[in-house]
Amino acid sequence: MKIGVLAIQGDFAEHILMLKRLGMETAEVRLPPHLDGLDGLILPGGESTTIGKLCMDYGLLEPLRKFGKTHAMWGTCAGAIFLSKDARRSQPLLGIMDISVERNAFGRQVESFETDLTISELGEGGPYHAIFIRAPIIESVQGGAHVISALPDGRIVAARQEKLLATSFHPELTQDTRFHQYFIALAK
Numbered sequence: 001m002k003i004g005v006l007a008i009q010g011d012f013a014e015h016i017l018m019l020k021r022l023g024m025e026t027a028e029v030r031l032p033p034h035l036d037g038l039d040g041l042i043l044p045g046g047e048s049t050t051i052g053k054l055c056m057d058y059g060l061l062e063p064l065r066k067f068g069k070t071h072a073m074w075g076t077c078a079g080a081i082f083l084s085k086d087a088r089r090s091q092p093l094l095g096i097m098d099i100s101v102e103r104n105a106f107g108r109q110v111e112s113f114e115t116d117l118t119i120s121e122l123g124e125g126g127p128y129h130a131i132f133i134r135a136p137i138i139e140s141v142q143g144g145a146h147v148i149s150a151l152p153d154g155r156i157v158a159a160r161q162e163k164l165l166a167t168s169f170h171p172e173l174t175q176d177t178r179f180h181q182y183f184i185a186l187a188k
């Protein structure tokens with residue numbers, strides 16, 4: 001299996017390392033032809049406005065939308081914003097996942113935090129330690145999307161719609177490989 005990571009801006013290198021640890025073949029995606037032969041694609045954290053604008057410049061928006069219709073795609077943080085249908089402001093989005101997000105919902109960089117989450121879809125292994133960095137909240141899920149994790153106050157931080165996955169937090173910055181394994185299973 002081969003999993004790509006959009007490598008235009010953000011923490012794509014950390015995702016690649018995690019995938020390699022799990023024995024995956026990987027590819028850095030910067031141009032449309034780099035999608036050929038991939039089984040799934042990760043959209044990393046970073047700055048969603050920058051990622052969107054650069055994807056527009058590199059002619060990647062339509063090829064990514066097409067890829068996401070038939071393949072597994074996972075957005076972490078800025079990547080989740082990029083996947084969403086609505087970020088309540090004008091910026092280039094893929095718009096393929098039935099979620100609405102609120103950017104920077106926890107405040108500024110200094111308000112970044114870590115917390116343990118319950119994520120039953122990950123199976124065994126206990127609570128999942130999640131890292132939030134200027135993270136978005138998934139305000140609502142619609143259509144085919146469902147919630148896979150929320151904070152104790154009910155705010156949604158992870159959702160899935162068939163092979164599309166969105167997380168507000170950064171599994172690539174932990175040593176816990178469960179989320180990447182979960183995504184690889186979706187891509188199979």
Ligand code: GLN
Nearest residue numbers: 045046047048077078134
């Ligand atoms: N705040 C960024 C955005 O709105 C996301 C931050 C991140 O990916 N860690 O795009």
